[in-house]
Amino acid sequence: MLYNAYELQRTMLSGAAAWASVGAEILTNPKLPMGYFGFGPIMASALDVFAHATMSRGKPEFDIEEVNVGGKVHGVTESIVLHRPFGNLLRFDHAGLPADAPKLLVVAPMSGHYATLLRGTVARMLQTCEVYITDWADAKMVPADAGHFDLDDYIDYLIDFLHHIGPGAHVLAVCQPSVPAFAAAAVMGKHEDPCRPATLTMMGGPIDTREAPTSVNDVAMNQPLSWFENNVVATVPLTYPGAGRKVYPGFLQLAGFMAMNLGSHMMSHYGMFMHLVEGADENAAATKAFYDEYRSVCDMTADFYLQTVEHVFQRHSLPKGEFVHRGEVIDLAGIHDTALLAVEGEKDDISGLGQTKAALHLAHNLPDERKKYYMAEGAGHYGIFNGSKWRNRIAPVLEDWIRQHQRKPLKIVA
Numbered sequence: 001m002l003y004n005a006y007e008l009q010r011t012m013l014s015g016a017a018a019w020a021s022v023g024a025e026i027l028t029n030p031k032l033p034m035g036y037f038g039f040g041p042i043m044a045s046a047l048d049v050f051a052h053a054t055m056s057r058g059k060p061e062f063d064i065e066e067v068n069v070g071g072k073v074h075g076v077t078e079s080i081v082l083h084r085p086f087g088n089l090l091r092f093d094h095a096g097l098p099a100d101a102p103k104l105l106v107v108a109p110m111s112g113h114y115a116t117l118l119r120g121t122v123a124r125m126l127q128t129c130e131v132y133i134t135d136w137a138d139a140k141m142v143p144a145d146a147g148h149f150d151l152d153d154y155i156d157y158l159i160d161f162l163h164h165i166g167p168g169a170h171v172l173a174v175c176q177p178s179v180p181a182f183a184a185a186a187v188m189g190k191h192e193d194p195c196r197p198a199t200l201t202m203m204g205g206p207i208d209t210r211e212a213p214t215s216v217n218d219v220a221m222n223q224p225l226s227w228f229e230n231n232v233v234a235t236v237p238l239t240y241p242g243a244g245r246k247v248y249p250g251f252l253q254l255a256g257f258m259a260m261n262l263g264s265h266m267m268s269h270y271g272m273f274m275h276l277v278e279g280a281d282e283n284a285a286a287t288k289a290f291y292d293e294y295r296s297v298c299d300m301t302a303d304f305y306l307q308t309v310e311h312v313f314q315r316h317s318l319p320k321g322e323f324v325h326r327g328e329v330i331d332l333a334g335i336h337d338t339a340l341l342a343v344e345g346e347k348d349d350i351s352g353l354g355q356t357k358a359a360l361h362l363a364h365n366l367p368d369e370r371k372k373y374y375m376a377e378g379a380g381h382y383g384i385f386n387g388s389k390w391r392n393r394i395a396p397v398l399e400d401w402i403r404q405h406q407r408k409p410l411k412i413v414a
Contacts (some may be wrong), residue, residue, distance in 0.1 A: 001265070002349055010015050017298040022213070027352065032367075033318050046300060048382065053138075053185045057137065057360055059114055059116075059296065059298070060114060060116040060296050061116070062078060062090075062092075062116055062122065063075050063118055063119075064092060064122060064123050064126070065080065065125065065408070066094075066120065067096070067126045068097045068127075069094075069127050069128075069281045070106070071372055072095040072096060074095050074119070075091055075094060075095070076089075076093070076094045076126060077092070077093055077094065078090060078091070078092050079091050080135075080204070080306075080358060081132070081164065081242065082160070082161065082164050085137065085146035085147070085149075085158075086136065086137050086139070086142055086146070086149045086153070086157070086301075087110075087134055087135055087137050087157060088135045088137075088180075089132055089133075089134065089164060090115075090132065090133050090135045091130070091131070091132050092126055092130075092131045093126075093130045093131070093135070094126065097128075097129075097130055097214045101128065101129055101130050101133065101211055101296065102128070102129045102130070102132070102168075102169075102170055102402050102403075102406055103129065103130045103165050103166070103168065103169045103170065103174070104125055104129040104131050104132065104169070104170045104171075104402070105132045105133070105134075105158075105161060105162065105165060105169055105170070105171045105197075106118060106121060106122060106125070106131060106133040106134070106172045106174070107133075107134050107158065107171060107172065107174065107177040107180075107181050107324060108134050108135070108136060108137045108174065108177070108178070109174060109175045109176040109177055110134055110154070110176065110300050111175065111176045111227040111300070112137075112250040112298065112299075112300065112305065113250070113296065113297060113298070114135075114136075114296055114297075114298055115133055115134060115135045115136060116296070117241060117386075118133065118385060118386075119176060119386075119391065120385070120386040120387065120391070121172070121174065121385045121386065123170050124390065124391050124395045125172070125395065125398070125399075128399050129170075129399075129402070132161070132165055132169075132202055133162065134157070134158075134177075135396055136298075136300075137397040138240045138250075138298035138299055139236070139242055139245060139298070139299040139300055139301045140236045140240040140241070140245065140246045140247060140260035140298075140299045141148060141240060141241050141242055142241065142242050142245070143241045143242060143245050144245050146160070146244060148301060148303050149301045149303060149312065150301070150303035150304050150307050151180060151258065151303055151304060151307045151325075152325055152326055153306065154177075154304060155180045155183055155184045155187065156326075158177075158184040159187065159188060159193075159195075160179060162184075162188070162195045162196070162197065163195050163368035165195070166195060167194045167195050168198050168408065169195070169198065170197055170199045170200075170201070170402050170405075171185070171197040171199070171200045171201065172201045172203070172398065173200065173202050173205060174203050174204065174205075174385050175200070175203065175204045175205055175206075175350070175351065175381070176206065177201035177205070177309075177310070178203070178204075178205020178206065178207055178356060178359070179206060179207060179312050179318055179387060181200060181201065181202065181206060182200065182205075182207060182318065182332075182335075182359055183318060183330050183358060184335040185197055185200050185334075185335050185337050185338050186330050186332050186333075186405070187325060187330060187334065187361075188334075189267075189334035189336055189337070189338055190259055190331055190333075190334030191334075196337075196338055198338065198339065198402075198406065198407045199337050199338065199339040199340070199341065199401055199402055199405045200335075200339070200340055200341070200403050201340075201341040201342075201343065201398055201401065202337050202340070202341070202354060202356050202359055203341050203343040203344075203356070203385055204343070204344060204345060204348055204351040204381050204384050205351060205355065205356045205359075206312055206313065206351050206355050206356075207318065207319065207355055207357055207358045207359045207362070208316060208318075208319040208354075208355055208358035208359075208362075209312065209313050209316065209351075209352075210316055211308070211352060211353075211354030211355045211357075211358055212352025212354045212355060213352060214348075214350055214351070214352045215349070216350050217313055217350075217352075220309050220314060220315060224320055225309060225310050225314065228305075228306060228309055229302075229306060232248055232249075232307070233246055233247070233302045233305070234246070234247060234248075234249050234281060235247075235286045238252075242299075245301065245302075246301070246302035246303075247299040247300060247301055247305075248299065248300050248301075248302055248305035248306075249299050250297030250298045250299050252298075264268050288378060290361060311323060314327060317363055317364075318330070318332075319358060326403065332362050332363055332364070332365075333364065333365040334365075335365065335366050336365045336366060337366070337370070337404040338370075338392050339366075339370040339371070339372075339401065339404070340359060340363055340366065340371050340372070341362055341372045341373075341374065341397070341401045342356045342357045342359055342360055342371075342372070342373050342374070342377075342399065343356065343376065343384055343394060343397070343398075344356050344373075344374075344375050344376070344384070345373050345375075345376050345379035345380055345381055345383055345384040346375060346376060346377050346378055346379060347378065347379060347380045347383075348379070348380055348381045348384070349380065349381060350381040351381065353375070357373050357403075360373060370405070372401060374394070374397050376389055376394055379394075403414075
């Protein structure tokens with residue numbers, strides 16, 4: 001009933017949003033005088049904000065068409081290089097990259113948003129790397145006959161993606177995937193997999209949520225797993241390809257994130273309204289662009305969501321040495337030559353300081369010279385992978401780390 005109720009509300013608001021958009025366009029039509037006098041601009045701006053806040057959104061595009069390297073602009077090629085039911089592997093490259101450019105796999109979060117949330121991450125790293133990214137599917141769009149998807153599958157996908165990219169690749173895990181990426185590196189290292197990553201960078205990841213727990217961690221700890229299964233897991237309606245699949249809906253994740261900083265979001269929309277009234281369209285457009293991405297959400301499978309709550313936030317299985325993959329306990333001693341970089345934001349209110357840094361202590365079989373910690377002063381959770389702090393301060397640290405630990409590609413003999 002939860003999902004059906006949401007769909008009914010969404011349908012009703014979509015109609016209201018369409019009418020509001022039409023009203024805003026009429027009031028701002030330069031041929032009509034009402035847009036210039038009295039309450040015309042105010043009404044038009046209010047309708048515009050309402051339409052933008054309530055309109056339906058689908059999956060955004062990356063739209064990275066070019067990259068500027070050393071003052072020279074190069075066209076960017078985006079392609080799907082590997083297709084899987086629950087996520088594709090995308091590749092971005094351009095003619096300005098040297099033949100020996102590092103290959104970087106960006107592991108996007110499967111936490112309610114699309115991989116396009118990391119558009120700025122990809123665009124910045126394209127300056128020096130051939131970039132791959134995990135483009136996770138919206139679970140409601142995956143047919144039920146495609147099977148299930150859980151933490152074991154997530155780790156398997158990462159290993160398969162690294163096999164496709166080949167030896168010497170680097171991995172950048174943003175937030176939630178730090179845990180499965182860390183586990184995958186351990187599994188591959190233990191088995192001396194030739195495609196194990198040369199470096200693994202974890203940014204704002206919940207490796208050990210016992211360190212500086214945040215409100216997100218508190219929510220996960222204050223309720224038994226059965227509460228999440230009974231209250232936030234829903235069934236995909238018949239109108240979608242994944243009808244009947246159990247999922248954690250993206251709209252619930254978005255509601256939770258919005259509630260965490262409700263005052264800030266309200267002020268952002270008020271600021272958008274004032275910019276529209278004043279005619280500062282560029283400022284209003286920047287706010288709209290952010291919320292276009294922020295409100296574009298997708299569902300994740302119930303299996304993956306519940307296992308993440310249980311093992312990452314409640315039982316702390318990985319730091320305790322109790323995390324199991326395909327029946328085998330993951331031994332973090334397997335990470336012996338994959339260089340680790342842990343990046344945290346000083347003002348991160350989702351993954352507290354110390355949660356990602358814990359990975360450096362847990363990889364006890366890795367020499368200290370292959371470990372690095374960087375704390376981004378003044379950066380919040382999203383600031384560590386998007387925006388000026390990411391582009392100008394954090395990305396250069398990552399590029400330098402990759403440069404220091406670049407491996408010569410090896411050919412795999414079949």
